[in-house]
Amino acid sequence: MNEGSFQARGTLFILDNCEWRQYYVVMGLVSDVKTQRIILTARSKKRKEEEGEEEFVYRFRPEIQNKGPRAYVIRVESSAKSTEKETIALRFETDNISKKFEQFVNTWKVSQANSCSSMNTGAQGHIATPKERTHHKLHHGQQLNDKWALDRIIIPTSTPTSTSKKKKVSNCNKVTKIFFWSCPSCLQMNDLEYATCDACDTPRPSYVCNDTQSGERTCENANHSTDPWGGGGGGVGGSGSGRASVDDSRDNKISSSHIMTLTSANLEMFTNMCPSKRPTIEQLLGSQIKFWVQRAG
Known part of the structure; x- marks a missing residue:
């Protein structure tokens, strides 16, 4: 050059x-x-x-x-x-x-x-040494996240199954690489670290953070492959107890993290689940009396 x-x-x-x-x-x-x-x-x-x-x-x-x-x-x-x-x-x-x-x-x-x-x-990208990573500082004094560099490390594999898994993970990582957000008022592009627009001081939209979290959650689910035969973890013809414990913990995690947020799209569903009309005192007393009478009889 x-x-x-x-x-x-x-x-x-x-x-x-x-x-x-x-x-x-x-x-x-x-x-x-x-x-x-x-x-x-x-x-x-x-x-x-x-x-x-x-x-x-x-x-x-x-x-x-x-x-x-x-x-x-x-x-x-x-x-x-x-x-x-x-x-x-x-x-x-x-x-x-x-x-x-x-x-x-x-x-x-x-x-x-x-x-x-x-x-x-090279084609694999620049992998910073630990000494370089300590000197890479953001505007707020925080250290640069090492995950950005680790995503670009290419791990050689030989089996077609591992290759297909790597493609799924690489496609999922593309969702999480969000570097900028556009201001809805003036269409000014701002860095993801900024909470307000640099031109008009408009607050950053909430859906920017939600998309990033959903993408990370998708990547975490993509890294865990399900076994259709229910085999154990590690050996051929296992009992399946290890897989069952992992599935149970995953089901508990999904059920505990399911929280419905109130938006314009699901307003009708939220209204049906939580009706504004509440029963009167007479109706409550009548239902309780009926319950105890049926139980005593």
């Missing part, structure tokens, strides 16, 4: 009809001195049923907004629609790469040593 260019891996978010579309891309930035713009080219692999790659090309001025750890919001001009402005967001895997990105946007160049460190990120 020469001076005047920058390449790295990261996540691209595109705002389309008030919804954020997420792509894992390899991006390259080139400075254009004539137009005083920075050209961003991002390539992402298409889905399994499609072949080839998707390419996104944008132009923007060297003006970026920092919206949290390693996250930036940019107003860009698309090559296909040069007259219209679009909103995109970039998120990098490590703090080192994000600093190089800021350096390139501000100075339009990056040193050779910095470029080598940004290109050494």
Whole structure:
């Protein structure tokens, strides 16, 4: 990589009809001195049923907004629609790469040593050492969660059953990776750590937290596979006592965590379960007398 260019891996978010579309891309930035713009080219692999790659090309001025750890919001001009402005967001895997990105946007160049460190990120992602994790701090002084790095560790497997389980877990982990939330008032994208909108101070919607918790709950259920034959845990032809104890504890956990919340969708159900009309004292006394008479007779 020469001076005047920058390449790295990261996540691209595109705002389309008030919804954020997420792509894992390899991006390259080139400075254009004539137009005083920075050209961003991002390539992402298409889905399994499609072949080839998707390419996104944008132009923007060297003006970026920092919206949290390693996250930036940019107003860009698309090559296909040069007259219209679009909103995109970039998120990098490590703090080192994000600093190089800021350096390139501000100075339009990056040193050779910095470029080598940004290109050494492989397909498995960057796994931070314990010393690096202690230095990764959020704005509120909290340490970075290690789960974000552990989700990207690829564990080699040989059996098809374990491969199918890994696909289920990886698909479930995609639900939990929520990095931003959109303000319902001004459609401003904010980091998940912010409780209010950075532009209009609107409180963060409650469904953002509920979606994250439901996704984590789904992942926990996906990690536990059910045995249709009722075998014991570990041996061939087991008695099944270990599996039964696990199922009982799981049923108790599900029954204890089932709590109905009052919303506009289930208001009628809640009204039927808890009617507002209560029985009078005469009706209560009559039912009690009838009960004791039947029991005595």
